[in-house]
Amino acid sequence: HISQGPVCTNLGLKPGQRLTVKGKIAPNAKSFVMNLGKDATLLGLHFNPRFDAHGDVNTIVCNSKKVEEWGAEHREAVFPFQKGGTAEITFAVNQNDVTVHLPGHQFTFPNRLNLPVFDYFDTQGDFTLQSISWE
Numbered sequence: 001h002i003s004q005g006p007v008c009t010n011l012g013l014k015p016g017q018r019l020t021v022k023g024k025i026a027p028n029a030k031s032f033v034m035n036l037g038k039d040a041t042l043l044g045l046h047f048n049p050r051f052d053a054h055g056d057v058n059t060i061v062c063n064s065k066k067v068e069e070w071g072a073e074h075r076e077a078v079f080p081f082q083k084g085g086t087a088e089i090t091f092a093v094n095q096n097d098v099t100v101h102l103p104g105h106q107f108t109f110p111n112r113l114n115l116p117v118f119d120y121f122d123t124q125g126d127f128t129l130q131s132i133s134w135e
Contacts, residue, residue: 003124003125003126004122004124005122005123005124005127005128005129006122006123006129006132007040007120007121007122008120008121008122008132009039009119009120010119011118011119011120011121011134012117012119013036013091013093013117013118013119013134014093014116014117014118015093015094015095016093016094017092017093017134017135018090018091018092018093018134018135019036019090019091019093019118019121019132019133019134020088020089020090020091020132020133020134021034021087021088021089021090021091021121021123021129021131021132022086022087022088022129022130022131022132023086023087023123023127023128023129023130023131024084024085024086024087024127024128024130025081025082025083025084025085025086025087025126025127026083026084026126026127026128027083027084028083028126029051029083029084029125029126029127030050030051030052030053030125030126031048031049031050031051031052031053031054031125031126032048032049032123032124032125032126032127033046033047033048033122033123033124033125033127034046034047034048034089034091034121034122034123034127035047035120035121035122035123035124036091036098036118036120036121037065037113037115037118037119037120038113038115038117038118038119038120039119039120040120040122041065041066041067042065042066042067042113042115042120043063043064043065043113043120044064044098044111044112044113044115044118045062045064045091045098045100045109046062046063046064046065046070047060047062047089047091047100048060048061048062048063049061049079049081051081051083051126056075058079059075059076059077059079060075060076060078060079061073061074061075062074062075062076062100062109064109064112064113066113071112074109076105076107078102078105078107080102080103080104080105086130087103087127088103089101089102093118094108094111095111096110096111097109097110097111098111098118
């Protein structure tokens with residue numbers, strides 16, 4: 001069972017804006033998820049750091065989802081998260097992609113669904129949201 005954290009809607013994030021998420025990772029974390037999209041069925045970015053889940057160890061898996069259809073998985077080998085630690089992640093929305101800023105690392109993920117605005121955000125799994133801000 002994956003625990004569902006807070007859900008944000010009507011964010012209105014457009015290119016040039018960013019969303020910063022801070023929180024605490026569970027001491028026995030297996031994985032956690034952050035979703036950014038139009039709504040729960042159209043996810044422009046599914047961000048899934050895996051400590052040990054689905055055969056992945058210390059890997060960040062990103063994807064997009066259109067209703068029930070997932071895209072191709074994108075993996076990042078850099079893994080700046082620690083069980084029981086804190087995490088601060090910033091998602092910067094650009095014209096054609098999203099830049100994910102992690103501690104000491106960043107990467108971009110394409111806006112495959114061509115979403116003009118990101119209204120939806122949620123967190124799931126072994127992560128407790130402490131603060132969320134956008135500008």
